[in-house]
Amino acid sequence: MILSNNLKHSIFAFIATFTGISGIYIFLIADFLAIVHILLNVVAFSILIIIGAIITNKVSDFKIPEPVKQKYLYAGFSLLFFILLLILIFITPWKTGKSELTNYTIKAIGESIITSYLMPLEIVSIFLLSALVGTAYLIRKR
Amino acid sequence: MNSLYTYLLVSAILFCLGLYGVTIRRNALLILMSIELILSSANINLIAFSRFGALSLDGQIFALFAMVITLAQAAVGIAIILNVYNTFRTINIDKLDISRNK
Numbered sequence: 001m002i003l004s005n006n007l008k009h010s011i012f013a014f015i016a017t018f019t020g021i022s023g024i025y026i027f028l029i030a031d032f033l034a035i036v037h038i039l040l041n042v043v044a045f046s047i048l049i050i051i052g053a054i055i056t057n058k059v060s061d062f063k064i065p066e067p068v069k070q071k072y073l074y075a076g077f078s079l080l081f082f083i084l085l086l087i088l089i090f091i092t093p094w095k096t097g098k099s100e101l102t103n104y105t106i107k108a109i110g111e112s113i114i115t116s117y118l119m120p121l122e123i124v125s126i127f128l129l130s131a132l133v134g135t136a137y138l139i140r141k142r
Numbered sequence: 143m144n145s146l147y148t149y150l151l152v153s154a155i156l157f158c159l160g161l162y163g164v165t166i167r168r169n170a171l172l173i174l175m176s177i178e179l180i181l182s183s184a185n186i187n188l189i190a191f192s193r194f195g196a197l198s199l200d201g202q203i204f205a206l207f208a209m210v211i212t213l214a215q216a217a218v219g220i221a222i223i224l225n226v227y228n229t230f231r232t233i234n235i236d237k238l239d240i241s242r243n244k
Binding site: 001002007010011014017018021024025027028029030032033036037040041044045048049051052053055056071074075077078079081082085086089090094095096097105108109112113117120124127128131132134135138139 | 154167174203215222225
């Protein structure tokens with residue numbers, strides 16, 4: 001997805017990658033989040049990206065510009081950052097506890113959203129409304 | 143195999159790939175996709191800590207809100223990209239320069 005020179009191949013690799021990430025969520029006993037991730041990222045976001053690619057490119061060729069000149073420099077930087085993250089991961093004494101997650105999290109998530117997390121839910125809905133209005137303002141006709 | 147370190151490792155790999163994509167790409171759509179990869183790696187971390195750490199289910203709800211905010215950001219980002227395309231007729235981010243002499 002990162003290295004392909006063809007936008008079509010990159011979008012297909014994006015869909016495959018995010019389906020895999022939702023598989024990771026299923027392994028972590030987060031079934032509701034896996035479903036939401038497929039709905040939002042794999043379906044909605046890739047449709048947005050495909051529409052954007054159709055509008056901003058000629059349909060016949062999806063060639064994207066070559067990467068920047070200092071490709072290996074940036075690769076070295078991110079490799080360095082990765083090694084730093086590895087060291088941090090393996091020297092930190094993580095506090096692992098016994099979690100009381102059951103097999104189905106949908107009921108528990110719904111209950112705690114409308115009881116103890118009601119305020120963040122309202123804030124997020126106001127935020128989504130303002131994002132919607134902002135998007136409609138950005139793409140209006142002048 | 144099924145421990146906290148595996149998921150932290152996967153998340154670190156995804157984060158660094160996304161960082162690399164943000165830095166080397168010049169198409170704005172691909173930069174948006176790489177940012178999405180970075181945010182997904184953060185979500186994997188949250189859910190892994192909610193599975194293996196002390197906090198149960200709070201991490202999942204936080205990841206849910208993070209996902210919603212990610213998608214709002216993606217929608218606004220695509221609107222901005224389409225607007226930029228209307229103005230400049232390109233989304234190659236090296237060619238976007240308002241103060242350039244034509």
